[in-house]
Amino acid sequence: MPFVVGNEAFEKIGTTGTLTNLLVYLTTVFNMKSITATNLLNIFSGTCNFGSLGGAFLSDTYFGRYKVLGTASCSSFLGMLVLTLTAAVTTLHPPHCVDSHCVGPTAWQMAFLLSGFGFLIIGASGIRPCNLAFGIDQFNPNTESGQRGIASFFNWYYFTYTFAVMVSLSIIVYVQADVNWALGLAIPTFLMFLSCVVFFIGTRIYVIVLPDGSPLTSIFQVLIATFKKRDVAVPEEPTLSLFNHVSSKSINSKLPHSKQLRFLNKAAIITPNDKINPDGSSGSKWTLCSIQQIEEVKSVIKTIPIWVASIIYNVSINQMQTYTVLQALQSDRRLRPSSLKVPAASYAIFQMLAMTVWIPIYDRVLVPCLRKITHKRQGISLLQRIGVGVGIAIFTMLVSAIVETKRRDLAHSEPTLGVQKGKGTISSMSGYWLILQLTIAGFSEGFAIIGFVEFFYKQFPENMKSFAGSFVFCGYAMSNYLSSFMITVVHRTTGESGSKNWLAEDLNEAKLDYFYYLCVGLEVLNFIYYLMVAKWYKYKGAGDEPDVPLEDMPAKKHIV
16 A cells, blocks of 8 residues: 555656646746647646546556556656756747747747657556556455455545645645746656656555456447347336346346336347357347346446536636636735745645545534434435535636636736736735635535546446546546637637637736636536436436435444
8 A cells, every 4th residue: 555655645746736837837938828828738638537538448458457557657757757858958948038028939849848748648547547446456345454454545545645736736836936947847757756666666566456358348239239129119028028137247236127218228128139148148248238237338328417517517627727827827926924925826725725624524514414404324415415516616606707807906906016927917916815716616626526426436337437437537528628618719709809808818908707707607507407417317226325314324333
């Protein structure tokens, strides 16, 4: 466990703060326009998250988690090394702005920068879906000591993750923004190197689980078998006349027959052309699938409408990671009574703090109170928890719009505090006001993000846990792409016909609050959509696990 956790700690300290601060780096060192840098980072983040699906597929099907993690860690180190060189070597970045005249990067400089992003994408695609699962592989869940080890690993994993993010967003971001970019990038690069070293030192004592084939194959088998039998009518008594073989080697829990997505039951209809092996299994799963296999595929497909809601929800979280940084750059970031300035990217730490503080309060205080009212083990169901977070996202964007209006009005009505290089004047509004919107976003994540992760983890079949994790990251990816699309459309349409551009380079001359109000409307529509799909959704296994009555709960001594 120390090797796995140590690898995770160094990796997060090395990359998290750097990735959060990339917007500042691209706009100040590479002299990119804010709209260009924001879109580039949205596409970069989206590709990192979407690539996790490929990482999960390769680890489960061909190489195993150890090889994928080792390769991905080395790739992340190379990516960080390339970023460090772009800051340290003067020919690899544009010259500094002179009297508001800025020269953009050359094609060669952009190509070198994007090569670093490519290495980081490969690294993130392998690390994100595999690191937590690889740590759990080190314990035997069928023994009491193994269960205690898994519980301890989760505690240390999330503690280390939170600690690493805090250090990265404070110390490393400060060195990058206020001391020297080359040094600020060299430190996390060295830490990423230590992450690789720590990971490979433990090679001889790791439990390495060999790949067992991709669970995605099962999904394609059901879909293709259903298509081939699309003209066959489903019998009235499906549980009696459909193929219902259950493999003794399967680790998945037995699922009851459900009425939702009934058309998929055609894959289990036995026709004269179908062959059945002596042991009762299907002769070809591409033409005949069992009801159990179909129900497992149903449990995956049914989560897609909820997944769509998570995509739109994350649009608001994306704005906290991009435009809040730009707001901070044109706000009063001084730490009174000293003259020290808080780095713009470091404000993201308040979002993390809000979520970190709220989680134990929710678990230890709110859930027991709700349990007395609802008589449910979790206080409220998973879908209800997610719904609260989706609702809070509306207020996140509403408060963000109000704060931005105040910031811009003060920039126009009161003396400014100087000029932000390459941007505009700095408003006299204190950056502390930004903490309000970030705190609300943290509360929203404490409900929705954790709820989404737990929802997909529990609703997917047991042999698809890695795929469930990558499914969450794919939602983040689609959200990044949607944010980039919205920003591009708003930037182009609002700047036409001489009207004021909502997303102008200088936020004092922009209408960023209008864009936030647009996000409010989008989140309202998403909340309505989510209520409809949540009402339609039926939990895996008829919903017994998420809504177990309190009187049916097992005795506490049996809960690990």
